[in-house]
Amino acid sequence: MTIEQAIDSVKKGCKAKFDSTVELHINTNLDVSKPEQTIRVSVVLPKGTGKKVRVGVFASKNVETAAANLSESDIAKISKGELDPKKEFDVIIAEPRFMPKLAAAARVLGPAGLMPSPKSGTVTEDVEKAVEQVKKGKIEIRTEPNAPLIHTVIGKRSFSTADLAANFGEVMAAINQAKPSKAKPDWIKSVYISTTMSPSALVDIPDLA
Structure with missing residues (x-):
């Protein structure tokens, strides 16, 4: 066909x-x-x-277009199983400075396909633009x-x-x-x-x- x-x-x-x-x-x-x-x-x-895309962000300032602005305390919640990222988000975007700490949640985020990566454009200084692209x-x-x-x-x-x-x-x-x-x-x-x-x-x- x-x-x-x-x-x-x-x-x-x-x-x-x-x-x-x-x-x-x-x-x-x-x-x-x-x-x-x-x-x-x-x-x-x-x-x-x-599809309406739910984006979680780790950024130094609030991104209004994101579904949730996450903090370092949320990394601990993800690691402990208190926050299920797969249920809450379709994409997670982070500024580079958050990546060393996000490594602690890699065993949860990786298998869920949610670990931010420079290759996929989900690790960036311009989080606002990245959110806009995902929503588009x-x-x-x-x-x-x-x-x-x-x-x-x-x-x-x-x-x-x-x-x-x-x-x-x-x-x-x-x-x-x-x-x-x-x-x-x-x-x-x-x-x-x-x-x-x-x-x-x-x-x-x-x-x-």
Whole structure:
């Protein structure tokens, strides 16, 4: 199927009564046991994610657009299990000066995918701008830790086919740009689109060129 046909197929096949998320599943032949063959890249979806993003920030001054302004005492709460970051936040952004102390909560934040990182743009002096980008539709795309797979989102079922296709194109461009230097020419094996509750649709690889 072309991108547009695949999007139309999953939208029609979705039986959910809520506005379900449209997901992208990419199978690769990367050897993710080698750090140089993993992917971790950020991209701002041109049409947004359709989701209200809850951002927690560690900053020297309050950021009004954040869901919560966190402090060093919150790091201790996260470490002790008194604050569940996965329930409260979708993204955590921090100024560099907080990173040494945040290391104490890495065992909680890391597995939750919430540990701030310079690579993903979530460690920055300009926290306000980073929050703004996340709210506009910035997402992080990465290979799974133990499998050569990439799972990400491209919007909501209520989006038009054209808007979902635009987000899809931006994601694929970012992934291709982040292609590891030692990856094989045919490193992307298959690309599927699905919604939270629908059968998946296979996108033709030639259509990705």
